[in-house]
Amino acid sequence: MRGTIDGFGYGLLTPVAAFVMACLGGALGLRCVVRSVLDERSSRPGWLALGAVSIGCGIWTMHFIAMIGFRVEETPVRYDVSLTVLSLAVAVAVVGIGVFAVGYRGVTAGTLCTAGAVTGLGVAAMHYIGMAALQLSGSIRYDTPTVALSVVIAIVAATTALWAAVSIRGFLTSLGASLVMGVAVSGMHYTGMAAVSVHLHDTTGPRTGESPVSLLLPMLIGPVIFLVLAGAIVMLDPPRIRSDKEPARPRRGRPTTTDGPDGVDRSEPSPSLFEPSRSPDRHPQGRQGAGAPGVQEW
Numbered sequence: 001m002r003g004t005i006d007g008f009g010y011g012l013l014t015p016v017a018a019f020v021m022a023c024l025g026g027a028l029g030l031r032c033v034v035r036s037v038l039d040e041r042s043s044r045p046g047w048l049a050l051g052a053v054s055i056g057c058g059i060w061t062m063h064f065i066a067m068i069g070f071r072v073e074e075t076p077v078r079y080d081v082s083l084t085v086l087s088l089a090v091a092v093a094v095v096g097i098g099v100f101a102v103g104y105r106g107v108t109a110g111t112l113c114t115a116g117a118v119t120g121l122g123v124a125a126m127h128y129i130g131m132a133a134l135q136l137s138g139s140i141r142y143d144t145p146t147v148a149l150s151v152v153i154a155i156v157a158a159t160t161a162l163w164a165a166v167s168i169r170g171f172l173t174s175l176g177a178s179l180v181m182g183v184a185v186s187g188m189h190y191t192g193m194a195a196v197s198v199h200l201h202d203t204t205g206p207r208t209g210e211s212p213v214s215l216l217l218p219m220l221i222g223p224v225i226f227l228v229l230a231g232a233i234v235m236l237d238p239p240r241i242r243s244d245k246e247p248a249r250p251r252r253g254r255p256t257t258t259d260g261p262d263g264v265d266r267s268e269p270s271p272s273l274f275e276p277s278r279s280p281d282r283h284p285q286g287r288q289g290a291g292a293p294g295v296q297e298w
Contacts, residue, residue, distance in 0.1 A: 003138055003198035004073040007066075007190070014069035015186070018062040021224070023182035025058010026161060028230050029099070030174050030181075033165035035234070036103050044103065052099040054230045055161070056092030057223040059123055059185055063087075063130050064216045066189055072198050075137040079215050083133035087126045088223070094122020095158075102162045116159025123154040123185070127192050138200035146195035150188050157184030 008015065032051030036044040064084070071077060098119030105111040127150070134140060161184075164177035 001200045003075065003200050005196065005198060006071045006073065007069060007193050009069040009071040014066050018066040019182050019186045021065060022058050022062035022185040023178050024227055025054050026181035027175065027178035028227060028234060029055035030165045030178055031234050033099060033103055037166060048100050048103045050230055052096035053092050054227060056095040057226055060088045060091045060126060061220055061223045062185055063127055063189055064220060068212050068216055072136055074200055077212060078135040079212065080133040080135060081215065083129055084219065087129040090122060090129060091126040095119055098158060098162055102166055107163060107166050112159060112163055115162055117155050119158035119162065120155030123158060124151045127189060136198065138198050141197050141199060143195040146191060150192035153184060153188040153191055157181060157188060
């Protein structure tokens with residue numbers, strides 16, 4: 001028996017909220033990567049790590065907000081906690097690989113393609129690990145061509161996001177890139193969900209696992225709070241742009257001439273390596289000899 005799937009159990013509320021979270025995570029991630037390029041080199045790992053966690057949390061939050069609206073009419077749906085947490089760890093770790101690769105190696109064709117492919121596969125892995133956390137009275141099957149299309153969308157979205165992260169500088173262009181990323185990630189999710197079919201075993205429902213609302217809503221609080229705090233860090237910490245020009249160092253040798261009112265040079269000549277030292281220890285007795293009145297003996 002084939003189950004009846006409803007992916008929009010709360011109407012437009014869940015897809016709109018999911019899209020907003022994907023855009024927020026993408027925007028914060030892009031700004032953090034841009035900051036890592038503009039800021040001092042010692043701060044780069046911190047900004048890249050913050051960007052990776054922001055993008056990963058945004059994608060994961062988007063997925064499970066959308067999954068709150070997922071229902072199968074003939075059976076209740078529950079989730080395995082360990083697989084749900086694992087999907088978040090995979091999202092952050094794999095996005096981090098792509099972000100650090102591009103942040104340190106730049107936007108070369110080889111680096112961008114490799115990092116985009118790894119990150120896109122990580123996003124797809126996060127999605128399907130999250131789907132594996134589903135527990136219901138039946139088996140979930142996938143349409144292979146549609147799954148392949150969702151993976152391609154994930155790779156294209158990840159590659160575009162990584163390119164934008166190190167290539168786009170303006171606020172409006174970064175905002176546009178984050179909106180495009182939100183559309184791509186949401187499109188990948190719903191394309192993957194279109195590949196799903198449920199074949200029921202019975203209608204008694206699973207006896208283990210947590211319901212979507214009781215599990216997902218408390219788990220979503222942490223990533224959402226993190227994204228808010230990351231946004232505060234990005235807004236409140238001004239960029240410290242590193243200048244390519246080093247401050248001029250004083251020249252060795254004779255200093256700048258300082259002329260008095262009569263035009264005579266009053267500056268002290270710089271000591272030469274070939275002149276005898278004027279240090280007092282060279283003349284311990286002074287000019288008038290040791291013990292001479294009026295002359296201090298060294």
